[in-house]
Amino acid sequence: MRNGLPANERNGGRVLVEALRVNGVDTVYCVPGESYLPVLDALHDTSGIQTIVTRHEGAAANMADAYGKLTGRPGICFVTRGPGATHAANGVHTAREDSTPMILFIGQVDTGFLGREAFQEIDYGQMFGSVAKWVAQIDRIERIPEIVARAFSVALSGRPGPVVVALPEDVLFGSGAVADVPPVRIARAAPAAADMAELRALLAQARRPLVVAGGSGWDAAACAALVRFVTASDLPLAASFRRQDLFDNRDRHYVGQLGLGVSPRLADRVREADLLLVIGARLGEASSSGYTLVESPEPRQTLIHIHADPQELGRVYRPTLPINAGMAQAAAALATLAPIEEPAWRDWTREVRADYERHSTPPPAHPELAGVDLAEVVGWLGKTLPDDAVVANGAGNYTVWVHRFFRYRRPATELAPTNGAMGYGLPAAIAAKLRHPARTVVCFAGDGCFMMYPQELATAVQYGAAVVIVLVNNGMLGTIRMHQEREYPGRISATRLVNPDFVALARAFGAHAERVERSADFPAAFARASEAGVPALIELCADPRQITPQARLD
Structure with missing residues (x-):
């Protein structure tokens, strides 16, 4: 007997985790839920797979996407049914537009309850049908190895992308003698x-x-x-x-x-x-x-x-x-x-x-610029960071400076969402630092972008991911403000931000943090952040009028 079962039998959670292990999975990102407790229990006994618990399902899905970008293998994410799945949808959309291999496993209600709008029930085929490459729901324990193998195959074949697999609770708690299958092999087309x-x-x-x-x-x-x-x-x-x-x-x-x-x-x-x-x-x-x-x-x-x-x-x-x-x-x-x-x-x-x-050489700062010159900061980092440094960012006008003035040198060192998802940078940077702890990992974020997932600083502290966050604070949602000025000049609506004390917030999580108000002070601040040995945040006080590298608001 093993875990109360005959020696040749396992519950669905153990069958699933073994299928992941067979296919080379070494990390899963999750927010735990009671809908997939057997999976969590099986992970407890699987030493070859690290479980990273995030503070928001969206962050877990973004970390899985970043893992897929870094390794070329599917990033694995587990979330609970209903609200957990809706939160994680952000990362599925990113993986779709970015062509990133990813598998999202979602807890589901008992099969006997399906169709009754049971507690947290969602039809995931309808919800993710236009976003994921394939959506499946496992209806019997015997099919777990088959469907997991197909999920890996679909995620990796042709144009890579996300797959969603729903896991009914009774299938995970159920038991049986289920044979494992070998890892998938992917066919690749070659030019004639x-x-x-x-x-x-x-x-x-x-x-x-x-x-x-x-x-x-x-x-x-x-x-x-x-x-x-x-x-x-x-x-x-x-x-x-x-x-x-x-x-x-x-x-x-x-x-x-x-x-x-x-x-x-x-x-x-x-x-x-x-x-x-x-x-x-x-x-x-x-x-x-x-x-x-x-x-x-x-x-x-x-x-x-x-x-x-x-x-x-x-x-x-x-x-x-x-x-x-x-x-x-x-x-x-x-x-x-x-x-x-x-x-x-x-x-x-x-x-x-x-x-x-x-175009990529930082120009002299505008004579009326107030605060830090972001072009000078990005240019300095481009000359200073090691060739294998990973640079992550989310979405916002601050990224225009990054993409214009930073010069990338090696593959898999740019983690950036092509779907323009705000908040992506910090979870992605954490995933990169956990994957490559000896490498420098820098996260660029705007003030609005950072506040999408600021709680993931707790994840970084918990797992010792010493990322350096460069937070560009201009007190507004800059991209929308730019479009607003073009379409409705002088009519500011819903784009001003009242922000927390970012330095105090980061320190409350246990991170190193400091504020920089002059460009000349950034190199020393970055050196202190890099040597802190813990996650670090450098808040840059940016000029809200400098809306892009070449344009200023009146």
Whole structure:
């Protein structure tokens, strides 16, 4: 007998946790709930899986998304039914738009109660049907290994994304002799030789080509192969929105990011290009500046589109050459192509790079600037942080400074939500620090962004995640204020913030904290924060009139 059961029998919670272990899971993020107590009990006896308890389900889902970005494996999140699931929906949407592999397990009412609007009951198929790649509900204990295996397969195959699995309480408490199944293996598409030959022929005819790299599914080897391909033919490369870490920004072939706050000159270069080689990116609304840089359905430029999901090819744009391939397979194939001899675009590459260097160099502060110059702070961090430092952020106008002036150097060092989810940065930074405790992890957050999940400082303190938070306090919701000024000049409505004492708040959690009012004081403050040995918060007093790096409010 084991736990009151015959030796060959286990309850559903133990069957589920073993299926996770078989598939290589080493961390789960959760807010506990009575709806999945057998899972929590099984995790108690599973030494190879660390359980991170957050203070909000949204933060748990964001940590799972960050884990997926950092590792390429599904981040695992457990929440309870009803309110727990609705809170976690934020992270599911982020994983969907960011193409991040993630599996959200949700407690569910007993199967005998389904359809009666029982306590905290939700139909998760309806709730998540348009957001998750797949939504399932396990109806029998015998099917747990099968459905968990399929969840991993769906989350990782093609365009990665989130999967939601509902766990009825009676299935978890039930018992039976259930056989485990081996870990899943993922099939990856590879480009055909004929497609690669046509790609090279199209490229050889170009005079103003531009490579655009983005999406997920990249690993260090794929990024290294991309560098070899771009270098061999002296091609300019831009990153899609919040994918700047795919290519060393210091490399002379890197020319900037296509997204919110795009350089106007880079936007012009995309329009001027006669060939776009898009690898992994969807060219969504943010990266295409509202579908204006690349027109739908018929782009002006010759479009070669490589994507892991065949359904993405031709969905918005009709490519001249569509290629269905995983990123590792595509990059490896590109790296073996014969270089273009004496390409016609050498001057073009140098010019586009020069545009980027001018745009990404912090300009002198405005003479009327009050408080900290965020451009100077971000530029200093870009020169000071180690190459493997992880930089996380959420959403808000403060991110325009980060994406413009910070130069990313290595893969999986940028944690930023392409769906514009406020609050993402702190949970993501905590997940990164727990995953890589020896690396520097910096979280940028606006005052509004930080207040979405400030309680996760308690999680950071509890688990010893010594992240450094750079909190940009301008006393308002800056992005909305910017749009407000454009549409309704001078009519401020619902964008002013009355904030707590952030230094006192952080210290109450047990974190190191200090306030910086002058740019010159930031380096010393950052050094103290980095050496504190505990989570740290540096509040930057920012000028509310400096709404973007180049624009000021009257």
